[in-house]
Amino acid sequence: MNNPHTDLSVLGVFSLLSLLAIGGGTAVLPEMKALTIDAHHWLTDSQFRDIYSLGQVAPGPNMLMVIVIGYHVAGTPGALLAFTGFFLPASVLALGSSRLWNHFDGSPWRLALQMALAPIVVGLMAAGTVAVARTAITGTETTLIAVAVFVLVYFGPKIIGAKVNPAFYIFAGGLLGYLTLT
């Protein structure tokens, strides 16, 4: 399963995604689905859902699940290549640009760029949510879990006056899935 061509594809796909991830990981999920499921047939819809869910259990940056996609496609080298591809290009860019950004301190274009990006990022996050929903919402149970979590996260703090760590909802979702879907 480990041929050089596949390895190169994994590196290429995730490097491209790295540079497209404006607005964070969620923003790039639709493109990640299109490339890994439709273009390369590395995963099925439900495998994508499973692997995305695995990533939710871990701490740190929320797109570490690319490691599992790489592992699924091409073993341990694939895991390393997906990780490197997804994180290296953007990190190198961040290293170079942070100095450049400070150079433009006070430039009106800096504010213009921030204001222009804000609605696009919200749009891309919404599209990322739709992309996950299309694989994860499969019936009554999953719909109810998603709606319940949305209501609790969005309205909960206004009602009980305190914020609950989102990790709690992730684990509760896993438990409910185990109880209702097996």
Place this chain on the structure above:
Amino acid sequence: MSVTKPPIPAPPSAPGAPQGAPATQVSLLEIFITFLIIGGISFGGGVVAYLRNALVVEKGWLDEEEFLTALEISQALPGLNATNMSVIVGDRLRGPVGAIVGFLGMTLPGGLLVFALGIFYVSNHGNPAMHAILAGIGAAAVGLLAAVTVQIGHKQLEHLREILLILITVVLVSFLHVSLVLVLLTVLPLALFIYRPGRGEVDEP
């Protein structure tokens, strides 16, 4: 505010080096461990809050304004806030080596856990209990993502042009399945034109 970069990294400092002093005195090990802790405890997203607490409140490596500037850069660039911040702050403290050390600390705990889970997942494929748990987590993640998106979008959902930009983006990506490259190449210039400097109108930030 400008960040000056010393050309030569200074030797590691003794513990208790003056805070807010030239950042070169922070040791690489301290950078690594600080990001390792953030990367290891920031469950459920919201890494920004953990970063602020560690970098501004506990370590005093950045003041509020510097933190917000670093965050602005992280958000304006491709990549994740968490890793971009680790690179930018690591670089600020100890140059490119600091950036690498910060990045590795940030990604190591979660990366190793996800890798172990991934091996388990691939070798237990078809296990109904595992798929049921992951299906439940996926559904909860959808609710979470939707709530976070609405919370962030709430500020923008007041002006017609912002709503239009959001809608154009969602329709292009989710319903017309236009590639993200094309979407960014068309919508971003459009948005930049709308918000171009000197258009004779002042917006609240």
